[in-house]
Structures are given as C-alpha cells and as structure tokens.
Amino acid sequence: MVKIRLTRGGAKKRPFYHIVVTDQRNKRDGRAIERIGYYNPVARGAEPRVQIDTARVDHWVGVGAQLSEKVDQLYRDAVKAAAEPAQAAA
16 A cells, blocks of 8 residues: 655654655555655744645545555644735735
8 A cells, every 4th residue: 555654764763754755564664655745843943844735745645645644644734834924815
C-alpha cells in the first residue's frame, strides 16, 4: 500500500521532516516515490513551519494512497490556512 508519511532529517535535537509518498513496506527514512513537502516543528521567526503541495496530496489520495495521522493533521491545517486568506480577500 502507498502511504504519505514523514521521514526524519535534521541534526540531533533539531528535527526536520520531509513529507513523502512511499510504499508502507519501506523503512521510515528509506526510498520514497515522491517528496511533496516538509514539516519543521522547531521553526523560529519567519521560517515556515509546514509546506505541503496540496494538489499532489489530492492526486495521491485519489489513486488510493493513505495519509498517516500526523500528515493528515498537517494537511488539514494547511488547507484551512490556505482558505483563510482567500475568504478574507473576498
């Protein structure tokens, strides 16, 4: 099964995660099909905390991929954040 999940990067005590599409049988930091964003839980100042290509997530979910719990939460927050400026401009 294809999953959309996080892979860990970054230094010790400074985590950084890539949001990737991968086969669920691969290791956490193993081979990925596609990288579709990132999550920086320790972002400071003007650094973006989350960046997700929502169009690619929609594509992969449309062909049967499943989101992990954390990626699902991040995706929902990203969609909500993208909708707020559009509503404020209208």
